[in-house]
Amino acid sequence: MKRNAFAVFISVLILFTGAVCGAAEWLDRSPEVFLTRKLNAVTSRYREFPVFWWNFIVVDGQLTRDEGEKFCGEVQAKWGTAAAKMPCNFSPRQLASLTHDWLADLPGRRTLPAQSEWQKSMGLVLSKASMPLPREMLELLRKDPFDTLAELKSRLDQRRPFDLPMTGGMIVDSSGRQTWMPVQLNYSPADSEKTAALNVSLKDACKNIEGCKAVTMFGPHFSNLENETRIREDINVVSVAGTVSLLLVALFVMYTRRQRIVLLMPILGAGLALAAVITVAVFGKIHGITLAFGPGIVGLAMDYGVHAVFMDPRSKATWKSNLAGLLTTLVILLILIFSQIPLLRQLMFFSAVGLIVSFVLFYAFLHRWPRAFMTKPYDFTPKTWIAGEYFAIGMLACCLLIFSRPLDLSIQHLNYESKSTVGLREWFTRHSTSLQPYWLEENAENPLASSHATRAWAAATGIAYEGAANFLSENDAVNRATWSELCKPGSPLKFLPVQEKFFAPFFEQVGCAQTVHRYDLAGDYPDYLKDFTAQGRWASLLFPTGTEQAEAVKQKFPEATTPREIFGAFPKIFMRELTWMVPAAFILALAFLYFHFRRLRFTLLSVVPFLTGVGCYALVAVSFSLPLSFISLIGLLMVFGFSLDYGIFVVDLLREHNENKYGVWSALSICSFSAVAGFAPLIFAGHPVLNDLGQTLLWGSLGTFIGTFWGIPGLYRRLFA
Amino acid sequence: MYLIFILAMQCMPSTTSATSILTPVGKAELQRVLGKYQAMSSLEVSFKQTKTLKDIQLKLESEGVLKVQLPNTVEWKIQKPQPLEMLLDKDVIKLKSDGKESIFHASEGSAKDQRAFHDLLNWLRLDASAILENYNVVQEGKNRYRFHAKNSASGMKSLVMNLxxxxxxxxxxxxxxxxxxxxxxxxTPAVKYTVP
Known part of the structure; x- marks a missing residue:
């Protein structure tokens, strides 16, 4: 089975449509499509919970402190409420809602203090208030007779998932040429449209600051935006480059007067469209990457048509080979459908449906109107350039080079990072004390009780804890009840007039504690706990300080994870996928081939195109130091699937001692050229997933063609003729 | 951070110079007045303070002791209504109350904080040139001087000093x-002078 350029041309049209209908509801562009369900659930914590919504604004250029603060102020003014916390432009107003809830909830946190404590604490606050203070600070003191805001501040500082020494809320690198400004955003990183708008306003603010040469962002929000933008740009690049590349193949076909092949295009187009509709119906959405790559695979179906038009469209032998090719490809696709990675599942589903539908349509149309499609084959065979056989045998030997490539199964290889982001990440990794808090999801039914249990265990083990239990007491109701004393006539609590007047906002806010709201945490929680909740889920953070404590955490809470553990899990999952997929694909496909040929030697011979495909890719990988990633291995598996089609056609031909039959070689060549032309643009993609897949499919296709055209005939003549 | 500023003002040495009402005080004049205290090494003085919050018609009263040790150390000790100490030493700002201590570094603060801190150092050094860079000074009457901040960002409108x-x-x-x-x-301050 082979692909055809025209098929990919149709795909280009679909891609254009995808690009144009960027906002269409059925089009998915999320980067999470690369993650397994389990990993997506785990990593979603870092997307959904505000405690991890910290990013950095990174300014290149030597900013003075004044310029840094001016820039920070301008950015905050432009970003408005999108920025939840910006230490470089701190003002109590930033945390107004948070401090309001915190101060109002004091009666829930503790019992009514005794007279002596009131006097001492109020006196201290009044001493502070006697100093010259900004009015907004003074107003906070009026609501905080027990000076609890310092505790809140230290807790907020502890929640930051980074530990870098800051000056004026900024981090300046040792050269003084780069300034990092932390900012906690107020929305999920998934909302990349918002991030894109913020990014634009960032550039505008930079223009107004003399020392600002360039500005960018670093963090989960920007990474998401960067990946989405890259995918979108890649789709555009692949669309344009693909069109140019395929037009060249089309011109060749027209120039050599084989224009009837063009008639196959609308049929394939219908197959692609139907596959897309069915995919949307089954998955709810179709991903941009599926649209970019799927048609290339479905384009294999075009090969069935091309084979038929160069031979007899009604030839049973041709369609039998076509069917064998379809089934071997489907075997591989069906195996990949069981992948844990959603993108692969969708891509394979789309491809399998497209192949089946297109196969049926080609069969129906070509049988109904054979004369309209019949095309004269080109008059060349492998013998036209016999030296190609040595070339193919050399490439076959090169397949061993694949074992020299390092295996890179890290998650980083699925994540796009621009050169500047790589530099920033390296800087951050070098300088930031790696805070690796253990993330623990609390029991959803009673998150507060669960959180308190975690806190109690952490306290007993000497591990720092951060979560809801630090803020809301289990004895909330009991505590609040004690505050009713405040309103009782004859209460032993006595206040001086100055105290009553100064702390009037506090007394007004607290009342007799009866009006204080009690939170159930099910959608109702104070602002200061916002960091720990997302969609009804509640989480706590544990900060073990050594291996022993970390082991204790894992023993007590096996489900607790750190970002490092999550990253470490990816290669294991990928390896687990590969360890069953690769053998299963080989065994099933070889079994099917044996069933088709009934001879081991023919079965093995039909695998030669795959091996030369691997050899060609390995040669390029060695030359350009490409690692062997999870995606490139999946790509090789796909090459294996379609290379067997080539093998079946040629081995069938040679078995019939009919090597000089032009039609098969013409069809193989046209299909291979268009496949190479179709996949070539993908190597211009910047996203590592697309690029890896493109590299593998392009060089794998080229090698497959060489192995099919010269490798099989050469070996057949030498070994079996 | 203009807390630092007031401390600076409280270290202001006395002067006996007196000129006519609302006479602008120039650099030479201020240098002459301040020049008398170049030999001071330390100062200790008690104070009583009243802060009036106009909008709620409330007066906050406090009292304590101010200690200055030149060139860089200032202690602002509030004794009533509740003990609270603030110690400024070079770059370090320490707040002590109820057995707890908080330490801040002026250099880690904002540019505004840093400016305020440098203001303080200027006052501590009795650097008339530096003071006049940031304030317009007029003599309003006998032993009465008014300082107008040139930059409104300093957080205050004006300051009046009576000797x-x-x-x-x-x-x-x-x-x-x-x-x-x-x-x-x-x-009444207790002043110590360095021996020439």
């Missing part, structure tokens, strides 16, 4: 931008 008969700072009052006022009355 007693023998030239020590007797009262200091300043008006904040928000409209609140702080008035400080100092006791």
């Amino acid at each position: 007693n008969r023998i030239g020590h700072v007797e009262t200091l009052s300043f008006e904040e931008l928000a409209g609140d006022e702080i008035a400080i009355r100092f006791g």
Whole structure:
């Protein structure tokens, strides 16, 4: 089975449509499509919970402190409420809602203090208030007779998932040429449209600051935006480059007067469209990457048509080979459908449906109107350039080079990072004390009780804890009840007039504690706990300080994870996928081939195109130091699937001692050229997933063609003729 | 951070110079007045302060001791209504109360904080040139000087200093931008001079 350029041309049209209908509801562009369900659930914590919504604004250029603060102020003014916390432009107003809830909830946190404590604490606050203070600070003191805001501040500082020494809320690198400004955003990183708008306003603010040469962002929000933008740009690049590349193949076909092949295009187009509709119906959405790559695979179906038009469209032998090719490809696709990675599942589903539908349509149309499609084959065979056989045998030997490539199964290889982001990440990794808090999801039914249990265990083990239990007491109701004393006539609590007047906002806010709201945490929680909740889920953070404590955490809470553990899990999952997929694909496909040929030697011979495909890719990988990633291995598996089609056609031909039959070689060549032309643009993609897949499919296709055209005939003549 | 500023003002040495009402005080004049205290090594003085919050008609009263050790150390000790100490030493700001201590570094603060801190150092050094860079000074009457901040971002409108008969700072009052006022009355200072 082979692909055809025209098929990919149709795909280009679909891609254009995808690009144009960027906002269409059925089009998915999320980067999470690369993650397994389990990993997506785990990593979603870092997307959904505000405690991890910290990013950095990174300014290149030597900013003075004044310029840094001016820039920070301008950015905050432009970003408005999108920025939840910006230490470089701190003002109590930033945390107004948070401090309001915190101060109002004091009666829930503790019992009514005794007279002596009131006097001492109020006196201290009044001493502070006697100093010259900004009015907004003074107003906070009026609501905080027990000076609890310092505790809140230290807790907020502890929640930051980074530990870098800051000056004026900024981090300046040792050269003084780069300034990092932390900012906690107020929305999920998934909302990349918002991030894109913020990014634009960032550039505008930079223009107004003399020392600002360039500005960018670093963090989960920007990474998401960067990946989405890259995918979108890649789709555009692949669309344009693909069109140019395929037009060249089309011109060749027209120039050599084989224009009837063009008639196959609308049929394939219908197959692609139907596959897309069915995919949307089954998955709810179709991903941009599926649209970019799927048609290339479905384009294999075009090969069935091309084979038929160069031979007899009604030839049973041709369609039998076509069917064998379809089934071997489907075997591989069906195996990949069981992948844990959603993108692969969708891509394979789309491809399998497209192949089946297109196969049926080609069969129906070509049988109904054979004369309209019949095309004269080109008059060349492998013998036209016999030296190609040595070339193919050399490439076959090169397949061993694949074992020299390092295996890179890290998650980083699925994540796009621009050169500047790589530099920033390296800087951050070098300088930031790696805070690796253990993330623990609390029991959803009673998150507060669960959180308190975690806190109690952490306290007993000497591990720092951060979560809801630090803020809301289990004895909330009991505590609040004690505050009713405040309103009782004859209460032993006595206040001086100055105290009553100064702390009037506090007394007004607290009342007799009866009006204080009690939170159930099910959608109702104070602002200061916002960091720990997302969609009804509640989480706590544990900060073990050594291996022993970390082991204790894992023993007590096996489900607790750190970002490092999550990253470490990816290669294991990928390896687990590969360890069953690769053998299963080989065994099933070889079994099917044996069933088709009934001879081991023919079965093995039909695998030669795959091996030369691997050899060609390995040669390029060695030359350009490409690692062997999870995606490139999946790509090789796909090459294996379609290379067997080539093998079946040629081995069938040679078995019939009919090597000089032009039609098969013409069809193989046209299909291979268009496949190479179709996949070539993908190597211009910047996203590592697309690029890896493109590299593998392009060089794998080229090698497959060489192995099919010269490798099989050469070996057949030498070994079996 | 203009807390630092008031401390600086409280270290202001007394002067006996007196000229006509609302006479602008120039660099040479201020240098002459301040020049008398170049030999001071330390100062200790009690104070009583009243802060008036105008909008709620409330007066916050406090009292304590101010200690200055040149060139870089200032202690602002509030004894009533509740003990609270603030110690400024070079770059370090320490707050002590109820057995707890918080330490801050001026260099880690904002540019505004840093400016305020440098203001303080200027006052501590009695650097007339530096003071005049940031303030317009006029003499309003006998032993009475008004300092107008050139930069409104400093957080106050103006500051008035009254000297007693023998030239020590007797009262200091300043008006904040928000409209609140702080008035400080100092006791008799104990001053030590460096031996030439």
